[in-house]
Amino acid sequence: IGKQITEVVSLDIGNSAMFVGSKLVVFVQNSNNKKVYQSVFSDLSGLTSMAPDNINNLVDIYPNPASERLIVDSRYKIRRLVITDITGRVIRILEPDQERIELSIENYKYGVYMIRGITGGGEFMKKFIKQ
Helix, strand or coil, rough: CCCCCCCCCCCCCCHHHHHCEEEEEEEEEECCCCCEEEEEEEEEHHCCCCCCCCCCEEEEEECCCCCCCCEEEEEEEEEEEEEEEEEEEEEEEEEEEEEEEEEECCCCCCEEEEEEEECCCCCEEEEEECC
């Protein structure tokens, strides 16, 4: 305690979209008592000036309006989908890890919904209507 040590560690993340939205966390371990301390926490997008690409034009949702099933079709694997109602209340979160997913929406109330997706190629946001 009271002693400060500075260490420079190079980090090469390239230009990969894989790190968009990632966090960098560095831990330090005391070699005597093996206790681990969190030393640094940082948002990688701030360090790399990387921002997720908007890929709305590379994702289709259909049929729209829909009554029973909604298909989300993307050029990239969909890592995460968040479906919200028009007020922003989260209805469902999925992590499909595939390019195409078929969702059952027959139990949704009639109205307008937003679907936000995170893929390996960027993010998208689409609106769909449940009729």
